[in-house]
Amino acid sequence: MKVIYTDNNATTKVADEVIEEMVPYFGQFYGNPSSMHTFGDQVGKKLKQARQRVADLINADPDEIVFTSCGTESDNSAIFSALNANPDKKQIITSTVEHPAILNLFKFLRDKKGYDAVFVPVDKKGHLDTDMLYDSLSDNTAVVSLMWANNETGVIFPIPEIAKKVTEKGILFHTDAVQAAGKVPIDVKAANMDMLALSGHKIHAPKGIGVLYVKKGLKFHPYLIGGHQEKGRRGGTENTVSIIGLGRACELAAAHLPVMDKEVRQLRDYLQEQLLEKIPSVSVNGDLENRLPNTLSIGFDAVEGESILMLLDKESICASSGSACTSGSLDPSHVLLAMEVPFKSANGTIRFSLSHYNTKEEMDHIVATMVPAIEKLRAMSPFWKDGKMV
Amino acid sequence: MWDYTEKVKEHFMHPRNVGELEDANAIGETGSLNCGDALKLFLKVNENERIIDASFMTFGCASAVASSSALTEIIKGMTLDEAAKVTNDDIADYLGGLPKEKMHCSVMGKAALKKAIADYRGVQILEKPGELVCECFEVTDLEIIDAVKANNLETTEDVTDYLKAGGGCGKCLDRIEEVIASVKAKG
Ligand SMILES: Cc1ncc(COP(=O)(O)O)c(C=O)c1O
């Protein structure tokens, strides 16, 4: 059966164009980009091109791009650099709905390193309490780190505006833009941010390649200390193949932004509309307006997410759930809990995240699968009777 | 993805004995929406205390549904005394095993069965006797002691796998560790 892939916030298909770009560098061109010979320098030149392509996607200079091993490394490096740059400042600020790459790092810094970590809450729609954020800023703040777009709900924080206000106070600002890249326009210059994290596998490049944007002039403390690679900002011989792939992926992502905004958004809206129309007691999580165009987080009352995923999987439909059961943890997602999504629908939340590879036929097939799946599960749910919650 | 046995998948896709039993004379309920799973077990018991029919309604993941389905199949035809001896391991074994992290689904089956039997016999089981240890999942020390003894649990993770206790905010983990230690100390 053909796979219907609507789990693009988890990871994406590596684009054919990206694979094509990478293949020669797996075999034929294996040189070290730092070497003093033409053979290695062929790879060095290709790396330079990739760096330029990545920079172009976010309106940065190539010198401001540091390649890392993943989004998580980018996030960790940014925070540790900020702390090393401000050894006397003990307060760190983030939100309650961050990806574990930031959230768990902040909890570690609080519990093991004695930092005063502030987790700014969100409201029911997933909007950040910016008043509380601005009130929390002080001379003691070492860094503020906020995600640009949420991986579970797609809700977008007003990062350019926040970055401006935070950096105006002379406080370092980092953003986790892993989910925003390729889905909404990003302009680091206009937003005046200090650091920004990207991850290759969310934008049709391979897994295990990340980017940290570091603003020119910012004093950066490397996380991986080693050779002179990345201008001393990240030791270790470069993952040349993946960097080259990522360069091509960024170029494609920039070209596809209008498609994301129009065609993918229409598909997502169509899926949402159909599910809302054909299934009772359904609610969409997060702000419908300030939301990534590809993401739909939708809760079905009285049923449990893993069960839904199993029935979707039968039809080779890939999605994820906001429920505990799939992750091994037992509470529903911290994002949905932070938004005070009621348990009745949080446990039955499914995230569909689309890409430009999806089609309307696929959306129809998802709807045609979801309708009987929810009916079947509700028929056995003790919380559902005569067409409603009990 | 969980490593479910074919039998778990089969019982999830085609659960046996689903729905309310019209003429049930014993009902056992456990779990809640907040916990992420819940089971309502219906029994029809004849005058010889034999279970002549059983059905269930379950909210939960695939293994919760499969465990409920298996439970009803296991106990149909048993006397209440026989049914009272069914353990959560029997439910898991019937399904060819459950992933360790999903053992709490079989424990839920056992708990609902215990309540249904008490319901039939008109005995009051005190609602969760003992001291509350885990607030997130409303688990008491006595329940933890039972599970540790019955399943030879060693670590707090084991307890979380079987009872969910400790799997939420985690603030009860130290207390769970103490309870485990007290059981082990007594031997
Ligand atoms: C918002 C966000 N930040 C960070 C990451 C981590 O990226 P990576 O998987 O490359 O470490 C992810 C992806 O899982 C994400 O969605």
Ligand code: FES
């Ligand atoms: S009290 Fe036990 S996990 Fe929260």
